[in-house]
Amino acid sequence: MAVISLTTPITEAQIRTLKVGDTVEITGRLYTGRDAVHHRLHHGEKPPVDLAGHIIYHCGPVMVKDRDKWLCKGAGPTTSSREEPYQWEVMRDHGIRGVIGKGGMGPKTLEGCVKYGCVYLHAIGGAAQVAAQKITRVDGVDWMDLGSPEAIWHLWVEKFPCIVTMDSHGNSLHKQVFEASAAALEKLKA
Amino acid sequence: MSTATTTALQASLIELIRVTSTVLPRDVVTAVAAGKKQETAGTNAAYALDVIDCNIGLAKTTSQPLCQDTGSILVYVHTPVGYDQITFEETFIEAVKEATVKGYLRQNSVDSITGKNSGNNIGPGAPDFHFHQWREDHVEVKLMLKGGGCENVGATYTLPNAKFGGRDLKGVENAILDCVLQAQGQGCGPGILGVGIGGDRVSGMACAKEQLLRTLDDTNDDPVLSELEQRIINKANQSGIGPMGFGGKTTLMGCKIGKRNRVPASFFVSISYMCWAFRRQGITLAADGNTTKWLY
Ligand code: SF4
Numbered sequence: 001m002a003v004i005s006l007t008t009p010i011t012e013a014q015i016r017t018l019k020v021g022d023t024v025e026i027t028g029r030l031y032t033g034r035d036a037v038h039h040r041l042h043h044g045e046k047p048p049v050d051l052a053g054h055i056i057y058h059c060g061p062v063m064v065k066d067r068d069k070w071l072c073k074g075a076g077p078t079t080s081s082r083e084e085p086y087q088w089e090v091m092r093d094h095g096i097r098g099v100i101g102k103g104g105m106g107p108k109t110l111e112g113c114v115k116y117g118c119v120y121l122h123a124i125g126g127a128a129q130v131a132a133q134k135i136t137r138v139d140g141v142d143w144m145d146l147g148s149p150e151a152i153w154h155l156w157v158e159k160f161p162c163i164v165t166m167d168s169h170g171n172s173l174h175k176q177v178f179e180a181s182a183a184a185l186e187k188l189k190a
Numbered sequence: 191m192s193t194a195t196t197t198a199l200q201a202s203l204i205e206l207i208r209v210t211s212t213v214l215p216r217d218v219v220t221a222v223a224a225g226k227k228q229e230t231a232g233t234n235a236a237y238a239l240d241v242i243d244c245n246i247g248l249a250k251t252t253s254q255p256l257c258q259d260t261g262s263i264l265v266y267v268h269t270p271v272g273y274d275q276i277t278f279e280e281t282f283i284e285a286v287k288e289a290t291v292k293g294y295l296r297q298n299s300v301d302s303i304t305g306k307n308s309g310n311n312i313g314p315g316a317p318d319f320h321f322h323q324w325r326e327d328h329v330e331v332k333l334m335l336k337g338g339g340c341e342n343v344g345a346t347y348t349l350p351n352a353k354f355g356g357r358d359l360k361g362v363e364n365a366i367l368d369c370v371l372q373a374q375g376q377g378c379g380p381g382i383l384g385v386g387i388g389g390d391r392v393s394g395m396a397c398a399k400e401q402l403l404r405t406l407d408d409t410n411d412d413p414v415l416s417e418l419e420q421r422i423i424n425k426a427n428q429s430g431i432g433p434m435g436f437g438g439k440t441t442l443m444g445c446k447i448g449k450r451n452r453v454p455a456s457f458f459v460s461i462s463y464m465c466w467a468f469r470r471q472g473i474t475l476a477a478d479g480n481t482t483k484w485l486y
Contacts, residue, residue, distance in 0.1 A: 023237055062258050062296060073293065074258035079339055079376065103339075103376040104435070124241040125339065125378035125434060126257040126467040129248035161241055163234050163436060177437050178374055181429040185367050188425045190360040 009053025058101035060149030088112030104174035120166035198479030203285035225440035235438025263317035340377035375435020389450030401446035
């Protein structure tokens with residue numbers, strides 16, 4: 001299996017080459033953002049960082065402060081579907097090129113991926129220590145008033161492993177697997 | 191209980207929490223390895239299981255939580271007649287507070303109305319204690335940490351149902367497989383199902399969760415349920431859902447089914463979905479509060 005290396009920031013052209021099922025390893029800056037961040041952006045607040053070309057990671061990391069340095073103790077993905085109402089907007093307004101999370105997202109997000117040139121990247125759910133190991137530096141944090149798990153953490157990652165499960169051509173692995181498994185189980189019905 | 195005993199007990203319980211949160215039980219590690227063998231090299235399914243396997247090793251060597259969602263704290267205790275359950279509960283609560291400070295548990299207990307996090311994993315219903323007496327002379331403590339992602343994809347079905355069938359094994363089987371279908375990869379599969387047939391809405395789900403205390407390689411004493419367990423695993427693993435819902439052969443690593451009597455009017459099938467990060471451990475205690483044996 002060929003592993004595709006991605007370095008952030010990413011261009012739209014690069015994103016358009018990715019297909020559902022591709023294995024990618026990401027190196028560079030990631031910004032965490034979950035419920036509260038998406039909520040603020042939805043209400044028109046300006047993000048504290050330039051998100052263009054970047055990836056938002058649906059993650060509430062476990063962080064500890066060692067003197068003046070932040071250390072990441074665990075950083076697996078959280079369920080993405082909660083951001084379904086807002087994600088397409090963030091793609092449109094802030095030029096993000098990808099979202100990392102788990103569980104996949106719905107039709108609005110898929111449409112956003114096609115329109116604005118974006119992908120959904122599925123991290124391995126529960127693999128908090130592998131994720132933490134790939135986060136080699138914590139470069140900063142914004143919106144700490146939202147609480148640590150909800151803040152925007154600036155993470156530096158090396159070879160962070162993901163699978164493309166929704167691409168910019170309108171394909172969703174989640175939709176494909178759901179339909180195929182529904183048909184298979186229908187045949188096996190007691 | 192003497193002070194010396196509660197001090198020893200608290201230390202034993204903190205160690206139980208640490209091991210549960212950071213080391214997967216042997217039977218689950220074996221099942222993950224079997225899943226890895228099953229998947230074709232180079233597929234997303236094999237890749238997901240490789241990362242999971244690597245994570246299991248890392249958590250153990252660094253003594254850090256396997257998953258950052260350290261879940262709800264489910265405690266099953268068997269005690270001899272006359273044992274002081276109140277002091278046990280108080281000591282367990284102190285152990286949870288300390289385990290939270292030490293980072294073995296995430297701050298994971300939130301008021302359902304105000305949204306306020308208690309910060310120490312203690313609050314109404316947290317931890318969730320289940321006490322039983324037995325005629326043995328020692329105390330046994332089993333602990334499960336069950337994450338929210340997999341808890342969210344559990345379900346209770348009511349039979350008869352036009353789509354799944356009547357109040358018989360067929361209806362039960364179809365309902366369980368529907369739960370697997372709806373869950374897809376969202377419960378961080380490959381998963382393990384605990385199922386309770388019958389009971390009421392509480393006792394049926396309680397039975398389902400208790401099934402998760404069984405080891406994956408055991409055999410159900412009830413031959414009918416044992417066959418049903420096997421059929422569910424076989425069919426689920428032909429669904430193609432696979433690890434994380436990426437597609438593949440390993441959808442379920444186990445299915446454990448129990449039954450409870452019901453009233454004639456109702457028929458529930460309660461299903462508790464457990465993720466691959468199946469954190470379950472147990473100990474037996476000596477009278478002085480020290481651990482005598484590890485159970486899984
Ligand atoms: S379902 Fe399990 S493995 Fe997945 S995030 Fe929740 S606790 Fe972790």
